[in-house]
Amino acid sequence: MAKDSKAGPNHVAIIMDGNGRWAQMRGRPRLFGHHAGAKRVRDIVESCPGFDVKYLTIFAFSTENWKRTQTEVAGLMKLFRRYIQREARDLLARGVRVRFIGDRVRLDDKLVNMMDELELLTRDNDKVHLTIALNYGGRDEVARATKRLAYDVEQGRLAPKDIDDETLPKYLDTCFLPDPDLVIRTSGEARISNFLLWQSAYAEYDFIDTLWPDFTPAVFEKVLDGFKARDRRFGAVKV
Numbered sequence: 458m459a460k461d462s463k464a465g466p467n468h469v470a471i472i473m474d475g476n477g478r479w480a481q482m483r484g485r486p487r488l489f490g491h492h493a494g495a496k497r498v499r500d501i502v503e504s505c506p507g508f509d510v511k512y513l514t515i516f517a518f519s520t521e522n523w524k525r526t527q528t529e530v531a532g533l534m535k536l537f538r539r540y541i542q543r544e545a546r547d548l549l550a551r552g553v554r555v556r557f558i559g560d561r562v563r564l565d566d567k568l569v570n571m572m573d574e575l576e577l578l579t580r581d582n583d584k585v586h587l588t589i590a591l592n593y594g595g596r597d598e599v600a601r602a603t604k605r606l607a608y609d610v611e612q613g614r615l616a617p618k619d620i621d622d623e624t625l626p627k628y629l630d631t632c633f634l635p636d637p638d639l640v641i642r643t644s645g646e647a648r649i650s651n652f653l654l655w656q657s658a659y660a661e662y663d664f665i666d667t668l669w670p671d672f673t674p675a676v677f678e679k680v681l682d683g684f685k686a687r688d689r690r691f692g693a694v695k696v
């Protein structure tokens with residue numbers, strides 16, 4: 458359940474954009490920006506309990522990001538493995554439960570094993586729920602969900618007449634998550650790039666100019682304050 462509009466968001470989702478431009482501005486390769494970005498993830502996750510943010514979902518790699526150079530893609534995959542390796546113990550100690558969404562089929566086995574292990578390691582944690590979207594695309598997710606749903610119909614487990622807007626989300630990768638209350642995109646681009654299409658139907662959006670490696674907890678706090686000032690109506694009229 459979403460909290461009322463004067464409360465902070467329970468679930469914040471972030472499109473972490475601008476790493477490449479941040480590096481380019483410094484005359485460095487794009488991967489330098491991705492490394493700086495990974496450090497920010499750590500700070501932001503740590504800041505969540507203080508801001509009363511229970512669920513944090515971050516967009517790390519989209520189904521479209523395979524279109525980048527082989528060097529950048531390989532560098533990112535290596536960075537994801539390193540992030541898991543380096544952060545696992547700390548995430549566990551801080552009470553963070555980590556889960557991944559996205560299609561794992563295209564990811565290499567070593568990375569997938571590490572993702573599985575981190576999910577298992579942190580599964581009893583409940584302080585912050587961190588969801589990492591890796592090889593994630595909203596359309597791909599809906600397509601995969603529909604495939605599973607159709608299979609259940611074929612198997613006689615689900616009748617077409619029983620399918621409604623509460624049925625489909627049970628098949629999405631995010632079935633364990635509440636809908637996001639706030640979606641933030643850094644770097645000044647005002648688009649959602651295939652992120653949480655179904656889930657964000659009533660999310661508040663904030664597109665900010667800050668590049669992801671400059672997104673400090675202080676910037677996060679300002680965005681959260683902005684959210685509190687908004688009036689969420691969900692289609693209703695206030696009386």
Ligand code: IPE
Nearest residue numbers: 473474475476477478479517
């Ligand atoms: C976001 O930063 C991180 C990923 C997509 C992996 P970008 O790499 O998109 O940075 P810009 O948008 O080119 O600056």
Ligand code: IPE
Nearest residue numbers: 472473474516517518519650
């Ligand atoms: C969205 O950023 C994906 C992630 C942040 C992982 P992109 O940089 O890939 O999005 P576009 O290409 O600008 O739409």
Ligand code: MG
Nearest residue numbers: 474475476477
């Ligand atoms: Mg980008």
